[in-house]
Amino acid sequence: MYKIQFPVDQSIETAVERRQAAEAARKARIFNTRQRVMGLDLDALHKQTLEKKHSKEMEQERDKDFDKLRLKHDQVLLQRDTEERKVREALHTGLTQYWDIQQRVEDSRDADLKCGLRGVFGITIPEAELGPSSMQIFQGEDIGAAQRKREQMKKTARDLLAQRVQQERSCFEDKHRKMLAEKELLQQDHSWRQLHSAEEKGRKAARIALDHYNQALATEQAERLQESRRREERENLAEKWHTLTSSMMTEGWEAAVSQLQKGKPAATNMWKGMSxxxxxxIYRERGAQCMERQRWRDTEKNREAAWNSQLLKVSSDAWQEEKRTAELRRAKRIQADQFNKQLSKEQQAHQQHLDKELYANKPTQEYFCQFNTTSR
Known part of the structure; x- marks a missing residue:
């Protein structure tokens, strides 16, 4: 048989590597203390940082563009001001030249008045071509002009001096008039003050006299009222004494007996008392009531004494019972304290047994490091 080599399936190894990478990423997320405790979203924070940086850069670019535009506008305005200044200078130069050429003082009709004889002698026409009508000054005319001018100057000086003297005199008269007016006002003020002081003194004297008169009237009226009050009190006291001592208030039997007639009852309008x-x-009935009241008081005293003796006996029994109860409570408390001491000793012995014998093998750092090593 031939040995056939099948291609190796890499999907299993790829899946294992993928799971290992996911496990490592999971461990990095889980065991990251800052992210686990505070819950930070690093992606979102990074995105926010980028957005903030981008917005800051955009603002800087916009500010730069605005600065460039502002500088351009300033340059345009400066250039426009320079051009306007040049145009104004050119216009002023042209106007000055026009004045110098076309509107000279020597060429005006009043040149002889404004410039003396410069305008007349400035004429360029030869004297031989001028006729008799063109002559303005003749020989021998106005010989006393200098003397006349000196006289005019002297007259002007005299007029000025007279005007100054007249002005000083008028100023002095005004000052004198004002001084007189002020003196008159001061005199009027002084007289008004004296008159006012006299009137005030008169009013004060009148008020004092009126006060004395009113005081006298008040004293007289108070004396009359006091006398009237004393007289009224005497009359009221006499009337009260007469009323108290009269037979109407005493209600005596004699007042009715004197008015009785044979076979007729007593006149009730003259007597309101009793026989x-x-x-x-009435006196006998009141004595019987007093004796009955005394007997009731004695009975109440006896009953109160019996009740007090009964209360004392009950209080004594209750005190004895409370004393016995306190003794029993004290004995129980002592017994409970002894039992608690025994329990405390037993618990201490048990704790010593746990600390020294049962839990003698304390865990080391390696024992705690074996936990939380994986994310599962």
Whole structure:
């Protein structure tokens, strides 16, 4: 027979390697203390970090673009300002040249007034070609111009001096008028203060007099009221004494006996009391009631004494019983303490037996390291 070699099936080995890799990944996840305790999602955190970094880079790029655009706008504005300044300078230069060429002072109609005789002598036409009508100054004219100017200057100086003197005089008069007005105001103020002080003194004196008069009236009225009150009290006291001592309040039998007639009852409108027989009957009844009340009190005292003696006896018996109960409780507590001591000794002996004899072989580190070695 021929020996045939079949191809080796690699799927089994591949499956084993795949399971081993999955087991290693599982162990790495399970035995990772930080991830197991805190529950961190590393993929999500990494993704968030990348997103944050990308967004930060985008913001930086956007800021750079904005800076470039701002610089470009600034350059455009600066260039525009420079061009406008150049245009304004050119316009100003052209306008100045136009003024210098076309609008000279010497060419104006008032050149002789503004520039003296420069405008007249500045004419370029020859003097021989000018006619008589073109002459402005003739020989021998205005000989006293210098003297006239000096007189005018002196007159102007005199006028100015007179104006200054007049102004100083008016200022002095105004100051004097103001000073007089202030003095008058001060005098009026002083007189008003004196008048006000006099009026205040008069009002004060009137108030003092009125206060004295009111005090006198109040004193007189208080005396009248006090006298009226004393008189009323005397009258009320006399009326009360008459009422208390009258036969109406005493209700005496004599008040009715004097008004009785033969064969007629007593007048009740004159007498409201009782007869001596009625009073004696009332007194006898009150004495009987007092004796009955005394007998009831004596009976209550005897009953109270018997009840107190019974309470003392019951209290004594209860105290004796409580004492016996306390003795029994103390004996039981002593017995329980002895029993607890015996139990404590037994438990200590048992714990020593466990610690020294039964559990003498303590586990080592290798014993604990054999656990949690796989993920299953």
């Amino acid at each position: 001596p027989e009625q009073l004696s009957a």
